Amino acid sequence: MSYEITLMTTMAISVLFALSLNFISGFCGQISLGHAAFLGAGAYTSAMLSKASVPFLLTIPAAAICAALLGAIIGLASLRVRHDFLAITTMGVGFLFVGIIRQQEFFGGEIGIAGIPSSGFGKVGFMLICIGLALTFALFSLYVRRSWMGFVFKSIADNEDVTRVLGIDVSRYKLIAFIIGTGTAGVAGALYAHHFRFVGPDSFGFVESVSVLAMVIVGGIGSVWGVIFAAALLSVLPMLVQFIDDYKLLLYSGLLFAMMRFSPDGIAGLCNRLFSSIPRRVSANNGDKR
Amino acid sequence: MLYLELFIQGLVQGSIYALIALGLTLVYGLLRILHVAHAALFTLGGYIGVIVSNATGSFTLAMIVAMLLVGFAGMLMYKLAYEPLLSQPPYVSLIASIALFIASEEIFRIAFGPYGLSYQTPPLQGHIELFSGFYLKYAEILVMGLSTVLMITLAWLSMRTRTGVAWRATVTDPDMARAFGVKIQNVRYLNFFIGSSFAAAAGVLVALLNNLVEPTMGSVASYKALAIIVLGGLGSIRGTLIAALLLGVLESFGTIYIGHLLDRDAIAFAFLILVLMIRPQGLMGGKL
Amino acid sequence: MTEILHVSDVTVRFGGVCAVENVDLRINKGELIGFIGPNGAGKTTLMRVITGIVQPQQGRVLLEGVDITHKATHLRIRAGLALAQQIVQPLRALSLLDNVVLACGGDKTRHALKSMWITDIKSERKQARELLARVGLSHVADELPGTMPLGYLKRLEVARALALNPKLLLLDEPLAGLSQKEAASLADLIAKLNADGQTILLIEHNLREVMRICPTLYVQDNGKSLAFGKAEEVMSDSNVRNAYLGIGHA
Numbered sequence: 001m002s003y004e005i006t007l008m009t010t011m012a013i014s015v016l017f018a019l020s021l022n023f024i025s026g027f028c029g030q031i032s033l034g035h036a037a038f039l040g041a042g043a044y045t046s047a048m049l050s051k052a053s054v055p056f057l058l059t060i061p062a063a064a065i066c067a068a069l070l071g072a073i074i075g076l077a078s079l080r081v082r083h084d085f086l087a088i089t090t091m092g093v094g095f096l097f098v099g100i101i102r103q104q105e106f107f108g109g110e111i112g113i114a115g116i117p118s119s120g121f122g123k124v125g126f127m128l129i130c131i132g133l134a135l136t137f138a139l140f141s142l143y144v145r146r147s148w149m150g151f152v153f154k155s156i157a158d159n160e161d162v163t164r165v166l167g168i169d170v171s172r173y174k175l176i177a178f179i180i181g182t183g184t185a186g187v188a189g190a191l192y193a194h195h196f197r198f199v200g201p202d203s204f205g206f207v208e209s210v211s212v213l214a215m216v217i218v219g220g221i222g223s224v225w226g227v228i229f230a231a232a233l234l235s236v237l238p239m240l241v242q243f244i245d246d247y248k249l250l251l252y253s254g255l256l257f258a259m260m261r262f263s264p265d266g267i268a269g270l271c272n273r274l275f276s277s278i279p280r281r282v283s284a285n286n287g288d289k290r
Numbered sequence: 291m292l293y294l295e296l297f298i299q300g301l302v303q304g305s306i307y308a309l310i311a312l313g314l315t316l317v318y319g320l321l322r323i324l325h326v327a328h329a330a331l332f333t334l335g336g337y338i339g340v341i342v343s344n345a346t347g348s349f350t351l352a353m354i355v356a357m358l359l360v361g362f363a364g365m366l367m368y369k370l371a372y373e374p375l376l377s378q379p380p381y382v383s384l385i386a387s388i389a390l391f392i393a394s395e396e397i398f399r400i401a402f403g404p405y406g407l408s409y410q411t412p413p414l415q416g417h418i419e420l421f422s423g424f425y426l427k428y429a430e431i432l433v434m435g436l437s438t439v440l441m442i443t444l445a446w447l448s449m450r451t452r453t454g455v456a457w458r459a460t461v462t463d464p465d466m467a468r469a470f471g472v473k474i475q476n477v478r479y480l481n482f483f484i485g486s487s488f489a490a491a492a493g494v495l496v497a498l499l500n501n502l503v504e505p506t507m508g509s510v511a512s513y514k515a516l517a518i519i520v521l522g523g524l525g526s527i528r529g530t531l532i533a534a535l536l537l538g539v540l541e542s543f544g545t546i547y548i549g550h551l552l553d554r555d556a557i558a559f560a561f562l563i564l565v566l567m568i569r570p571q572g573l574m575g576g577k578l
Numbered sequence: 579m580t581e582i583l584h585v586s587d588v589t590v591r592f593g594g595v596c597a598v599e600n601v602d603l604r605i606n607k608g609e610l611i612g613f614i615g616p617n618g619a620g621k622t623t624l625m626r627v628i629t630g631i632v633q634p635q636q637g638r639v640l641l642e643g644v645d646i647t648h649k650a651t652h653l654r655i656r657a658g659l660a661l662a663q664q665i666v667q668p669l670r671a672l673s674l675l676d677n678v679v680l681a682c683g684g685d686k687t688r689h690a691l692k693s694m695w696i697t698d699i700k701s702e703r704k705q706a707r708e709l710l711a712r713v714g715l716s717h718v719a720d721e722l723p724g725t726m727p728l729g730y731l732k733r734l735e736v737a738r739a740l741a742l743n744p745k746l747l748l749l750d751e752p753l754a755g756l757s758q759k760e761a762a763s764l765a766d767l768i769a770k771l772n773a774d775g776q777t778i779l780l781i782e783h784n785l786r787e788v789m790r791i792c793p794t795l796y797v798q799d800n801g802k803s804l805a806f807g808k809a810e811e812v813m814s815d816s817n818v819r820n821a822y823l824g825i826g827h828a
Contacts, residue, residue, distance in 0.1 A: 095558075151687075
């Protein structure tokens with residue numbers, strides 16, 4: 001039972017993390033290659049507060065705020081640059097985060113922070129908290145997609161210039177997407193810290209950022225259900241197929257490449273096409289899958 | 291004369307960056323693709339260089355073979371990986387490229403082991419003394435010399451030959467070039483060939499400098515090369531070269547003076563972000 | 579006559595080239611003005627100054643007396659400008675109807691945070707259907723832009739711009755790329771919109787249609803204002819004829 005609980009918890013945290021990126025990259029079309037930095041910001045904040053005897057639940061909003069503040073700064077910076085630049089700039093932010101953390105003894109330097117206290121809710125309780133938060137954000141995402149904000153996001157992802165010409169303050173919407181997405185990643189970070197009870201600079205590097213982006217894209221960029229499915233699957237895949245542990249990265253990247261080559265709109269896209277033989281009621285708002 | 295030492299070291303490193311980044315900027319200028327997997331070709335070049343050198347004892351042969359083989363590998367990569375994705379939104383080719391790159395690192399690790407290979411008898415290990423206490427290895431002189439030669443050759447080829455003009459025309463206006471009978475497909479192949487073979491040269495040279503090739507040697511180079519081409523202003527060759535050399539020197543000084551704040555690799559990105567905030571189109575980029 | 583737009587002594591330089599020089603233009607409520615000039619006359623540049631994509635080195639743009647010269651594009655749109663662009667850019671993932679619905683939702687999208695709490699879309703959908711009907715696209719309202727012919731997409735641009743309830747509608751070469759029949763049809767629509775009270779500035783190359791529907795013409799050549807006034811008078815002006823000689827037909 002204990003193994004399954006750990007698995008479920010890992011899945012829930014990954015789902016939350018992936019959905020937070022989906023908000024930025026999927027809904028709003030801003031491709032971020034440095035999202036792990038915000039996971040890290042939340043994780044470190046929560047870890048350090050927890051070790052200073054702050055109760056676990058209180059570290060969660062603190063982690064969110066810290067990550068969101070960082071996100072606001074990055075978001076403001078990202079407003080000045082465009083698509084191709086954005087991907088690399090966010091990648092740079094990721095490297096910068098790790099680079100700075102690594103050099104400061106305050107954050108534990110190379111070694112990181114170990115011995116993070118348990119959440120105090122027991123394994124099952126903690127798992128339920130993680131699942132609860134993931135579920136809440138998933139519902140929130142689904143709701144936003146049906147709202148006018150989601151409508152604007154979709155438009156921005158489609159064509160930023162046109163959206164501007166329709167009188168919409170694109171910069172403000174992008175900034176909000178960033179703040180919500182990064183703040184939520186911070187929450188995921190807090191959960192991460194108390195799940196693995198250890199945080200180090202290597203946990204939040206480029207590979208981590210690529211992995212979460214892969215989850216979003218394999219799921220189907222913008223599709224909440226697709227991302228949930230892909231995140232859940234990809235997060236535990238390495239654990240489930242341990243005998244090919246040595247080849248897991250190869251398998252992973254091969255799968256990702258195949259996805260891009262043959263179904264760039266991810267699993268959601270595959271499903272859409274599979275079921276397109278059933279006459280589809282054309283939705284006047286973006287309430288269903290893209 | 292610490293400063294001069296740091297400066298020259300910086301130029302050596304910058305020359306390597308320039309050779310790698312050039313391929314990236316060539317691809318971006320032509321296809322608007324961020325060719326992350328380019329670094330895999332860099333690593334491949336390094337491996338081929340060491341293997342051929344150890345097998346035949348000739349470094350020159352190793353360099354030539356590496357450049358040729360990797361040039362073709364680059365063309366193959368275009369055909370199999372990028373061409374089918376040209377009609378997709380840009381993030382698709384970016385992710386595909388990243389996936390390719392990670393896969394290739396793994397393949398190198400599985401095929402040749404995680405600890406890498408070395409030259410049996412590394413050439414050019416001697417050095418000359420420029421002035422008291424400061425030694426410059428022959429290998430380092432080769433790096434700067436060869437880079438310069440390759441760059442000048444490329445510049446000459448692009449300005450003076452018909453192929454070069456056709457290539458420049460295609461970058462500027464593909465439809466117009468097509469109307470003039472330029473075979474776009476061939477231009478693309480050439481583009482990848484040149485960029486990849488330059489990366490291979492860089493790989494062989496880096497292997498020489500460190501006397502080691504290992505599977506992850508491409509990763510840092512690839513990310514930095516990306517930062518460099520953005521810094522230089524995406525698509526501008528001149529900008530890329532300047533940014534590459536500048537970065538090499540900056541890192542050289544930076545590790546000494548701000549190494550306690552940031553690790554070496556983060557310096558590139560800190561610089562990038564700083565520049566982009568002041569000048570969003572990069573150092574030499576045109577209007578955004 | 580209420581003055582809607584005043585472009586006051588605007589000059590735009592790109593590097594060493596003067597794209598627009600000391601241009602002065604006034605548009606009154608209810609007018610339909612044809613903005614013509616040979617290639618390279620600086621028409622697009624002036625349009626970009628009005629919409630805010632380009633900043634003039636000198637001069638001002640006033641909308642109903644309010645100086646908008648340095649305002650961001652989206653704020654100008656909110657202030658009453660609307661633009662139908664030359665190169666059609668429909669939002670590809672949305673149906674034609676949804677393209678217009680988004681434009682109708684101006685009040686709801688004004689404040690980003692507030693927009694999160696609003697999901698009601700019924701009145702905008704109704705409005706959008708009416709607008710599509712007005713431009714003759716009712717029968718394809720639920721289609722995606724990908725399969726639509728250019729003529730339809732041009733009308734979509736117009737519908738989207740109308741949805742913004744503009745004081746001034748800017749049309750940038752709406753007839754470009756259309757067949758003679760399609761162009762005449764779209765020109766008729768533009769004339770009808772004006773007859774219903776919409777103030778319009780129409781940049782066009784298609785002189786035949788412009789002459790047919792525009793009572794007033796403004797001519798620009800080489801960045802400078804050349805003529806402004808009643809269509810027949812302007813076209814018989816020898817300066818205007820010289821400007822067009824040798825340039826070829828529109």
